[in-house]
Amino acid sequence: MLEVEQLSKRYGDRLAVNAISFTIAAGETVGLLGPNGAGKTTAIALISGIARADSGHVSLGGVRVRQGANELKRRVGLVPQDPALYDELSAWANLQLFGGLYGLRADALRARAEDALALVGLAGRRHERVKTFSGGMKRRLNIAGALLHDPDLMLLDEPTVGVDPQSRNAIFENLEALKRRGKTLLYTTHYMEEAERLCDRVLILDRGQILANDSVANLVRQYRNLEGAFMQLTGRALRDGADT
Amino acid sequence: MNGTAILALIRTDIRLYLTDRRAVVVGVLVPILIAAFFGYVFGGTGRNEESGKIPIAVVDEDRSTVTRAITADLAADKLLQVTALDRAAAHEQVKAGRQNAAAVFPKGFGEQTTRALFDGRDKPQVELLVDPSQSTGARVIEGLLAQYAMQEVSKEAFNGALGRKAIDGYLADLDREPSTRTRADLTALLRSARKLSDARDTATQGESASGAGRGFGLSIPYTVAPMEVTARASAPYNGYAHSFAGMAVQFILFAGIDAGVLLLLTRQRGIWLRLRSAPLTRSEFMLARALATTLISLFQFTLIYLAAAVVFKVRIEGSWTGFIGVAIAFCLLNAAFGLMLATLGRSAPTTRGFASMATLLLVMVGGAWVPAFVFPRWLQAASLYSPTRWAVDGLDGATWRGLPFSSAVLPIIVLVGTAAACLTVALWRFRWEE
Numbered sequence: 001m002l003e004v005e006q007l008s009k010r011y012g013d014r015l016a017v018n019a020i021s022f023t024i025a026a027g028e029t030v031g032l033l034g035p036n037g038a039g040k041t042t043a044i045a046l047i048s049g050i051a052r053a054d055s056g057h058v059s060l061g062g063v064r065v066r067q068g069a070n071e072l073k074r075r076v077g078l079v080p081q082d083p084a085l086y087d088e089l090s091a092w093a094n095l096q097l098f099g100g101l102y103g104l105r106a107d108a109l110r111a112r113a114e115d116a117l118a119l120v121g122l123a124g125r126r127h128e129r130v131k132t133f134s135g136g137m138k139r140r141l142n143i144a145g146a147l148l149h150d151p152d153l154m155l156l157d158e159p160t161v162g163v164d165p166q167s168r169n170a171i172f173e174n175l176e177a178l179k180r181r182g183k184t185l186l187y188t189t190h191y192m193e194e195a196e197r198l199c200d201r202v203l204i205l206d207r208g209q210i211l212a213n214d215s216v217a218n219l220v221r222q223y224r225n226l227e228g229a230f231m232q233l234t235g236r237a238l239r240d241g242a243d244t
Numbered sequence: 245m246n247g248t249a250i251l252a253l254i255r256t257d258i259r260l261y262l263t264d265r266r267a268v269v270v271g272v273l274v275p276i277l278i279a280a281f282f283g284y285v286f287g288g289t290g291r292n293e294e295s296g297k298i299p300i301a302v303v304d305e306d307r308s309t310v311t312r313a314i315t316a317d318l319a320a321d322k323l324l325q326v327t328a329l330d331r332a333a334a335h336e337q338v339k340a341g342r343q344n345a346a347a348v349f350p351k352g353f354g355e356q357t358t359r360a361l362f363d364g365r366d367k368p369q370v371e372l373l374v375d376p377s378q379s380t381g382a383r384v385i386e387g388l389l390a391q392y393a394m395q396e397v398s399k400e401a402f403n404g405a406l407g408r409k410a411i412d413g414y415l416a417d418l419d420r421e422p423s424t425r426t427r428a429d430l431t432a433l434l435r436s437a438r439k440l441s442d443a444r445d446t447a448t449q450g451e452s453a454s455g456a457g458r459g460f461g462l463s464i465p466y467t468v469a470p471m472e473v474t475a476r477a478s479a480p481y482n483g484y485a486h487s488f489a490g491m492a493v494q495f496i497l498f499a500g501i502d503a504g505v506l507l508l509l510t511r512q513r514g515i516w517l518r519l520r521s522a523p524l525t526r527s528e529f530m531l532a533r534a535l536a537t538t539l540i541s542l543f544q545f546t547l548i549y550l551a552a553a554v555v556f557k558v559r560i561e562g563s564w565t566g567f568i569g570v571a572i573a574f575c576l577l578n579a580a581f582g583l584m585l586a587t588l589g590r591s592a593p594t595t596r597g598f599a600s601m602a603t604l605l606l607v608m609v610g611g612a613w614v615p616a617f618v619f620p621r622w623l624q625a626a627s628l629y630s631p632t633r634w635a636v637d638g639l640d641g642a643t644w645r646g647l648p649f650s651s652a653v654l655p656i657i658v659l660v661g662t663a664a665a666c667l668t669v670a671l672w673r674f675r676w677e678e
Contacts, residue, residue: 084517
């Protein structure tokens with residue numbers, strides 16, 4: 001489904017992503033774990049086509065896609081870390097924009113938007129302005145916005161960060177529903193229990209490099225639990241850098 | 245071309261604009277209110293003579309026939325609003341700005357002026373106390389004072405007692421001079437004038453009883469008929485037409501700044517990632533933004549001019565095509581200006597600050613506040629480099645000047661050309677991918 005080969009990106013003197021390679025099979029859910037500044041967000045940006053790689057390439061469905069190409073963008077749904085919404089507009093107006101960006105219109109757009117809102121449990125709030133929503137509701141709408149064009153691959157950048165346990169659980173249920181629908185998910189998170197519950201496989205990234213690429217079961221077997229694997233591979237030193 | 249995406253972006257920008265009540269109020273109601281104020285000050289829909297009169301004071305320390313007549317003439321003039329005061333009160337009121345000027349007729353003014361008309365000596369001095377902030381009004385008063393003084397002094401000289409006394413005195417002076425041909429001619433002339441005055445005096449004693457005038461005198465030997473050159477002879481100048489053009493231009497430019505700042509803010513929000521992750525090219529994105537801002541500007545423009553037409557009777561006396569052409573060209577320029585700001589600016593507050601300052605300068609120099617013809621010559625020439633001058637001139641031409649489409653062509657070319665320049669800078673500087 002997704003093949004990433006030798007992907008690198010440098011910002012000034014800093015190598016944010018250093019020749020990473022991995023594959024994700026169709027329908028698979030992969031967790032991308034790493035401390036702050038590990039390169040997770042940069043990797044997501046490169047795969048989604050919003051940033052150009054300095055080297056390496058991405059293939060989707062066996063076809064190599066140029067970074068930034070619209071062909072790649074049409075097949076990928078991005079859920080950014082911060083809710084990517086217009087607070088001043090209603091949930092429905094936001095979804096009309098996002099669907100329109102992918103060429104959806106009229107009945108098709110309406111059907112997809114209703115389906116996405118139902119999936120994230122916001123069907124009854126569609127005409128309310130986003131600024132009246134809680135943090136958890138915004139994050140759920142953020143996910144709905146990435147679903148409208150029915151992408152083959154969904155990239156979720158810390159979709160549960162900063163929300164209360166109830167909202168987190170609701171989001172998690174949304175992601176499980178997507179998984180049941182057969183979506184391919186690449187998912188970054190700091191929460192090891194989320195990765196253990198949801199992911200088939202985990203990539204541990206640090207300083208732009210992949211340190212582990214294995215199934216959750218194997219990593220748990222090897223390191224007792226996922227957190228143990230994470231701490232042992234990335235070390236105990238504090239990481240105060242910004243997310244990359 | 246992803247037309248659906250472009251339409252979705254345009255629709256969203258319009259929704260965002262309409263949900264921001266402050267933007268709608270600032271962009272539509274405020275320009276209408278300010279234009280109404282400026283339009284009223286600059287003449288409104290016609291001449292309001294009472295409100296346009298220049299307030300002056302007259303201090304008559306002479307109280308002669310001549311000064312009373314001059315005061316009456318000034319009071320009857322439609323340009324002036326005259327108040328009789330003593331010197332101290334007049335000084336205070338000019339100083340306080342309640343009177344534009346005060347004319348002080350000194351004691352002996354009537355007699356001295358009548359005599360000075362013949363011999364040219366010992367001319368009395370009229371003090372004109374002037375508010376320096378109202379110098380134009382003072383010049384008007386000076387001119388009217390000269391006209392009425394000449395009229396009344398000459399009347400007195402050839403009809404009144406002071407005139408006869410002055411002629412007698414001048415004749416006595418001439419008698420003391422050596423006998424020459426010139427003296428003889430002048431003496432004969434003055435005696436004729438004296439005789440005429442005596443006859444007039446006898447006649448007017450009866451006329452005075454019946455309320456007749458003070459006889460003949462010198463007067464300006466022509467009259468002036470001011471004719472406003474507007475669209476049609478029957479269409480008076482409407483001061484609101486210019487003020488609405490100026491304020492529409494200014495506040496639509498402010499909306500352009502808002503559009504630019506919104507784009508800057510969008511870049512700093514999560515929504516930017518969503519937009520960039522969509523199958524959308526840089527050109528499509530910029531086209532959508534430019535079209536959205538153009539449509540919003542046209543919406544503002546339409547509402548402002550609707551108010552101008554319905555409430556303030558501003559009419560398109562010239563070419564409708566020219567008017568629409570200038571409006572669209574200006575709105576395009578506004579959109580391009582907003583995009584350029586968004587690509588040049590770094591932070592929203594700084595960009596808004598600099599852009600507002602630049603806009604105010606452009607509209608001031610462009611004659612949006614006061615017509616450019618009152619500027620010094622060098623500033624009039626400089627204002628031609630401001631696109632706002634062309635926008636205001638184009639709109640003035642289509643409204644109260646009643647000019648044909650051909651006069652709108654150059655403003656349209658300048659506005660579209662400037663829009664193209666702004667757009668080029670925006671395209672050059674705009675960063676879509678990292």
